[in-house]
Amino acid sequence: MARTTLDDRDRELLQGTNFCHVATLREDGTIHNVPVWVDVDGDTVLLNSAEGRAWPANARRTGKATLTVANMENPYEYVSITGHITGDTHDGADEHIDALAKKYLGKDEYPWRSPEEQRIKVRITPEKVDSAGLDE
Amino acid sequence: MARTTLDDRDRELLQGTNFCHVATLREDGTIHNVPVWVDVDGDTVLLNSAEGRAWPANARRTGKATLTVANMENPYEYVSITGHITGDTHDGADEHIDALAKKYLGKDEYPWRSPEEQRIKVRITPEKVDSAGLDE
Numbered sequence: 499m500a501r502t503t504l505d506d507r508d509r510e511l512l513q514g515t516n517f518c519h520v521a522t523l524r525e526d527g528t529i530h531n532v533p534v535w536v537d538v539d540g541d542t543v544l545l546n547s548a549e550g551r552a553w554p555a556n557a558r559r560t561g562k563a564t565l566t567v568a569n570m571e572n573p574y575e576y577v578s579i580t581g582h583i584t585g586d587t588h589d590g591a592d593e594h595i596d597a598l599a600k601k602y603l604g605k606d607e608y609p610w611r612s613p614e615e616q617r618i619k620v621r622i623t624p625e626k627v628d629s630a631g632l633d634e
Numbered sequence: 635m636a637r638t639t640l641d642d643r644d645r646e647l648l649q650g651t652n653f654c655h656v657a658t659l660r661e662d663g664t665i666h667n668v669p670v671w672v673d674v675d676g677d678t679v680l681l682n683s684a685e686g687r688a689w690p691a692n693a694r695r696t697g698k699a700t701l702t703v704a705n706m707e708n709p710y711e712y713v714s715i716t717g718h719i720t721g722d723t724h725d726g727a728d729e730h731i732d733a734l735a736k737k738y739l740g741k742d743e744y745p746w747r748s749p750e751e752q753r754i755k756v757r758i759t760p761e762k763v764d765s766a767g768l769d770e
Contacts, residue, residue, distance in 0.1 A: 517709045519702055521657045521665045528716045528762070529657045529665055529700035533709055564665035566655055573653045573669055573706075580664045626664070 501627040503541055508577045508629060511567050512538035515602055520545060521564040522556030530556055535598040536567060543579060543622045546595045548615040557583050563622055575631035585621030594619045637763040639677055644713045644765060647703050648674035651738050656681060657700040658692030666692055671734040672703060679715060679758045682731045684751040693719050699758055711767035721757030730755045 504512070512518075518536035521529050530552050537544040543565055547554040557563045561582050568576040592608075595617050599608040640648070648654075654672035657665050666688050673680040679701055683690040693699045697718050704712040728744075731753050735744040 517704065519655045519667060521667045521700070523665065528698060529659065531655060531657045531667065531700050531702040531714050532766075533702070533704045533712050562664060564657070564667050566667040566669070568653065568669045570706075570709075576669050578667050580666075
């Protein structure tokens with residue numbers, strides 16, 4: 499049964515070192531989908547990207563994204579969140595990618611930074627949340 | 635750079651026990667995305683589902699799906715395939731889900747079969763293939 503907000507287990511999956519598949523609509527109406535790092539802030543989800551990348555451009559144009567996070571320890575458990583973009587900022591985006599590097603890589607600084615890139619922090623507010631779990 | 639067909643490394647990722655996120659368009663224009671088992675047959679990708687599930691209904695209605703497979707050993711490597719549905723059949727679908735159970739679970743028979751469900755085998759022909767790899 500779909501929900502409209504995150505529950506505690508959804509937050510655990512988002513707080514873990516699980517990857518998030520972010521799906522957005524291309525201008526031609528097909529779906530773009532890539533794995534990214536993810537973070538949760540209360541009732542909203544935070545992603546980080548850089549100017550010039552495909553998915554944040556799609557998310558800005560459409561206002562929407564679907565985020566699917568499977569449990570890396572048990573890929574039969576996942577949460578899928580369809581939501582709208584409620585924040586999109588450069589402020590704090592560099593600190594945020596460093597925090598994600600700490601979470602996912604155990605490193606204090608994001609190691610793949612390139613001098614010309616401008617990071618973006620994107621906030622997504624859930625509208626529809628589906629989850630499922632199955633033991634092998 | 636996007637390609638239009640699968641290359642050998644894409645096939646390896648699809649042949650491995652990696653999960654596939656299948657993204658389709660809901661009638662309301664938002665994106666539905668769930669992890670599923672996946673298989674490759676030459677230049678096409680095979681998925682299996684059951685009548686009544688959301689994603690095959692969306693795939694039939696729109697004729698399209700985007701399939702994203704990350705390497706479970708290194709989630710920074712992935713392939714994302716946008717394609718169209720070129721087959722959708724009940725013929726051989728039970729045998730196909732058993733073959734997928736063998737691949738993913740090492741079991742001769744799909745263990746979660748329910749008596750009333752009708753399996754579907756769905757073939758997707760790639761149109762646009764993106765891949766990326768990054769070492770930690």
